[in-house]
Amino acid sequence: xxxxxxxxxxxxxxxxxxxxxxxxxxxxxxxxxxxxxxxxxxxxxxxxxxxxxxxxxxxxxxxxxxxxxxxxxxxxxxxxxxxxxxxxxxxxxxxxxxxxxxxxxxxxxxxxxxxxxxxxxxxxxxxxxxxxxxxxxxxxxxxxxxxxxxxxxxxxxxxxxxxxxxxxxxxxxxxxxxxxxxxxxxxxxxxxxxxxxxxxxxxxxxxxxxxxxxxxxxxxxxxxxxxxxxxxxxxxxxxxxxxxxxxxxxxxxxxxxxxxxxxxxxxxxxxxxxxxxxxxxxxxxxxxxxxxxxxxxxxxxxxxxxxxxxx
Numbered sequence: 367x368x369x370x371x372x373x374x375x376x377x378x379x380x381x382x383x384x385x386x387x388x389x390x391x392x393x394x395x396x397x398x399x400x401x402x403x404x405x406x407x408x409x410x411x412x413x414x415x416x417x418x419x420x421x422x423x424x425x426x427x428x429x430x431x432x433x434x435x436x437x438x439x440x441x442x443x444x445x446x447x448x449x450x451x452x453x454x455x456x457x458x459x460x461x462x463x464x465x466x467x468x469x470x471x472x473x474x475x476x477x478x479x480x481x482x483x484x485x486x487x488x489x490x491x492x493x494x495x496x497x498x499x500x501x502x503x504x505x506x507x508x509x510x511x512x513x514x515x516x517x518x519x520x521x522x523x524x525x526x527x528x529x530x531x532x533x534x535x536x537x538x539x540x541x542x543x544x545x546x547x548x549x550x551x552x553x554x555x556x557x558x559x560x561x562x563x564x565x566x567x568x569x570x571x572x573x574x575x576x577x578x579x580x581x582x583x584x585x586x587x588x589x590x591x592x593x594x595x596x597x598x599x600x601x602x603x604x605x606x607x608x609x610x611x612x613x614x615x616x617x618x619x620x621x622x623x624x625x626x627x628x629x630x631x632x633x634x635x636x637x638x639x640x641x642x643x644x645x646x647x648x649x650x651x652x653x654x655x656x657x658x659x660x661x662x663x664x665x666x667x668x669x670x671x672x673x674x675x676x677x
Contacts, residue, residue, distance in 0.1 A: 435502070435505040436465070436466070436467045436468070436505050436506075436507065436659075436660070436663050437467060437468045437469070437470065437496065437501055437505060437506050437507070438458075438461065438462050438465065438467040438468065438469040438470070438507055438508070438509060438659070439469075439470050439472070439492060439493060439496060439506060439507070439508045439509075439533070440454070440458045440461075440469055440470065440471040440472070440508070440509050440510060440514070441471075441472055441474065441489055441508070441509075441510035441514035441515075441517045441518050441521065442454040442458075442471060442472075442510070442511065442514045443510070443511040443512025443513045443514040443515065443539075443540075443542075443637060444476070444512070444513060444514070445512070445513050445542075445566075445567070445570030445573075445574070446476055446477050446482070446485055446513045446517075446570060446573070446574040447476055447477050447478070447570055447573050447574065448476070449476075449513075449514075450473055451471035451472070451473050454471060454511070454514075455471070456640070456642075457511070457637075457639060457640055457642070458471050458509075460642050460652055461509060461537075461639075461652055461655060461656060464652055464653060464655075464656035465507075465655075465656035465657075465659050465660050466656075466660065467507070467659070467660075470492070470496065472488060472489060472492045474488035474489055474492075474517070475487075475488055477570075477573040477574040478573045478574075481573070481574055481575065481576055481578070482574050482575045482576075482578060482582075482584075482585050483584055483585070485517055485520075485574075486517065486520045486521060486524055486584050489517050489518070489520065489521035489524070490521055490524040490525060490528065493508075493521055493525055493530070493533075494525075494528070494530065497530060497531070503530075503531040503532065503533055503534070504534055504663070504666035505534070505663065505666075506533040506534060507533050507534050507535045507536065507537070507659045507662065507663060508521070508522070508533050508535075508536040508537075508596070509536065509537040509538065509539075509655070509659070510538055510539070510541070511538070511539040511540060511541075511637045511639070512539070512540050512541065512542050512608070512636065512637055513542045513570070515538030515539055515540065515541025515542065515543070516538075516541050516542045516543040516586075516587055516611075518536055518538055518541075519536070519538065519541065519543060519587040519590075519592075519595070519615070520583075520584045520585070520587050520590075522536060522595050522596060523583060523584060523587060523590050523592075523595070524584060526594055526595065532594065532595060532596040533596050534596065534597075534659075534662045534663045534665070534666045535596050535597045535598070535599070535658060535659050535661075535662035535663070536595070536596050536597070536598050536599070537598075537599045537601070537655045537658060537659060538598070538599070538600055538601070538612075538615075539601050539602075539637050539639050539651075539655075540601070540602050540603065540606060540608050540612065540636045540637045540638075541600065541602075541608070541611055541612055541615055542567070542608055542611055543586060543587045543588040543611045543612075543614070543615045544586045544588045544589070544610075544611050544614070545571040545574070545575055545580040545581075545585050545586045546580045546581050546586060547564060547567055547568060547571070549607075549608070549609070549610030549611050549614065550610050551606070551607055551608070551609040551610040551611075552564050552567065552607045552608075552610070553607075555604075555605065555606060555607045555609055556607055558605040558606075559605060559606045559607045559635065559636065560605075560635050561606070561635060561636045562606070562607050562608075562636060563607070564607065567607065587615070588611065588614050588615050588618055590618075591622060592618055592619045592622040592624050593622045593623055593624070594624075595619065595622075595624050596624075596662075597624070597625040597626070597658075597662050598616070598619050598624055598625065598626045598627070599626075599627045599629070599654075599655060599658045600612050600615060600616045600626065600627070600628045600629065601629045601631070601639070601651050601654075601655065602628075602629070602630055602631070603630075603631045603633075603634030603635050603636060603637075603638050604630055604631060604632050604633060604634060605633055605634060605635050606634075606635055606636040607636075608636060609630070612628065612630075613628065613630075616628035627658070629651070629654070631647055631651065634647055638651070639651050639652055639655075
């Protein structure tokens, strides 16, 4: 077991805007709910594309820097209610570019039309499809932000229960892993958080879980046993109500024998990585996340054809 607590330091890093290539990817046309925008994401875009489902729709991106076998599976944030691969295209593209990986961003079903556990079912379906299509789990990594961070952990829990192998590593940015809102920072950091209040999170949880069990381990993975999960990097800002979600997730993972690194950024807000190219701490955090992913890909496949992370 390795548990590391590391403050985030500023460092300079270049950043390029990253476009997406839409591909048919997963098969099976099916009507979907509308794509929602995410006001918390400063770099949102809207690229028309054809919806697919079961396995869920996905946007795929292949940066010019990607030439090896490594693939990133990304689950976007948005409280399980808003957001899409479009709103998170910039962030996912930057992480993929810096790590030299091909990326698949899942357009999982969202509440209130599709409450829990629809998002988990879609995350698992996308993961299972990548494995079934020939992706070696040693060549696969995952990442997600906010609700997508919690969904990433829930997906890996569901994969473990289904007897599927774990990916090489997972990175989560400001993960929401406790829908019961029991973390002390939900209240103590409310005045410092420029994005969310306790009432906001409760409203999202109401739409996603309703009268269901909010402590269910696939809804609130902080209450799950995490033994056997992939190596984990958790990045969070100190000025956000979900600070304790991240800290408790890392603590639970470490106690359960998972290799975990926790980084807390002083004075930084929720998913500050969205501000790459304008905030040094965001660029530095994405660089470290890219190095974490590629290091574990290389560890799993010493002979793998992977590029060095792009800085």
